[in-house]
Amino acid sequence: MKKYLCLLIIILFSCNNNDENKIAIVIHGGAGIILKENISKSKEDSIIKKLDEAISKGWRLLKKGESSELAVIETIKILEDSPLFNAGKGSVFNSNGKVEHDASIMRGNDLNAGASSGTSNIKNPITLAADIMNHSEHVFLSGKGAEKFAKERNLEIVDNEYFHTEFRYNQLINKKNENKYGTVGCVAIDINGNIVAGTSTGGMTNKKWGRIGDSAIIGSGTYANNNTCGISSTGSGEYFIRTVAAYHVSSLLDYNNYNLNNAMSKVIHEKIGEIGGDGGMIGIDKNSNISMEFNTPGMYRAFVNKNEEKEILLYEK
Ligand code: ASP
Secondary structure (H helix, E strand, O other): OHHHHHHHHHHHHHHHHHHHHHOEEEEEEEEEOOOHHHOOHHHHHHHHHHHHHHHHHHHHHHHOOOOHHHHHHHHHHHHHOOOOOOOHHHOOOOOOOOOOEEEEEEEOOOOOEEEEEEEOOEOOHHHHHHHHHHHOOOOEEEHHHHHHHHHHOOOOEOOHHHHOOHHHHHHHHOOOOOOOOOOEEEEEEOOOOOEEEEEEEOOOOOOOOOOOOHHHOEOOOEEEOOOOEEEEEEEOHHHHHHOOHHHHHHHHHHHHOOOHHHHHHHHHHHHHHHHOOOEEEEEEEOOOOEEEEEOOOEEEEEEEOOOOOEEEEEEOO
16 A cells, blocks of 8 residues: 555645646847947847846746746737737838737647737737637738727727837838847746647838738747747748748648657748748647747847746847
8 A cells, every 4th residue: 555655645746746747937038230349238128128027037937837828928019019029019100100009829739829910009919819709700800800809808008109110110211120120029937738839920120011020920929839839020020921830830840750849940031031032930849849930140049947947038049
């Protein structure tokens, strides 16, 4: 009897240990011409501080046993509320001098997803994407319809002016996409092995004609499947759409036995790079391995891996 009791305790202990080890989270704040010599020390410090705040928030939630969905939403909200990134508050201007957001989220256990594009008054577009996933019969809402839905869901509505920053306005005036691309994204795996990925952006400076980027498109900017991985992208959206980038990575794991590193490297450097696209992506696979890949000089990124090691990086290593 005593022997069986000991065995049971050992099994319970090792199960618990495995569960603890599964938690992992990774974020990006955009890829682009991010060079140490072009960024002031104080801006560098602010970016590192904000990435730290965001990743720590998500990690703490996962550690408490909360879902990866909550961790991804809360982490992205912190980045959206900061003027430092091209999402929410710090978004770029379109050609009409207006800010328009794209966002998406996907859950890996049931392949449910939500996405929105072309909204201009939702304070935290990631919460709209999540509400579309959880509280509508649709996956993708755009423009006025998406804003109407957000109002019905009592999401925080703000005037477009709230998103106006001088830094981004100057980029529009000078037709510059400096430090492109500042989109934000997060992928997390929780104690139950559930993977969720989310992405939020203002898109590209000077975008025209209701342009929609990859960040709003499930399979391009965002994808999650518990059997393979979760991915969030940043970069020249048109190329990520044409290569179905996020789903492409998942498919390489699913059908071709790639590991996450190799799959992301193939998509970023071969599939996207070879047709002229640039940018990067972050991902977590079903075994909680993290990968971050980009073909630009830098990508704002941070992670806490399954060994509880935290890293915050801005430039090429
Ligand atoms: N991928 C985004 C877009 O094309 C831009 C970015 O990553 O900053 O809209």
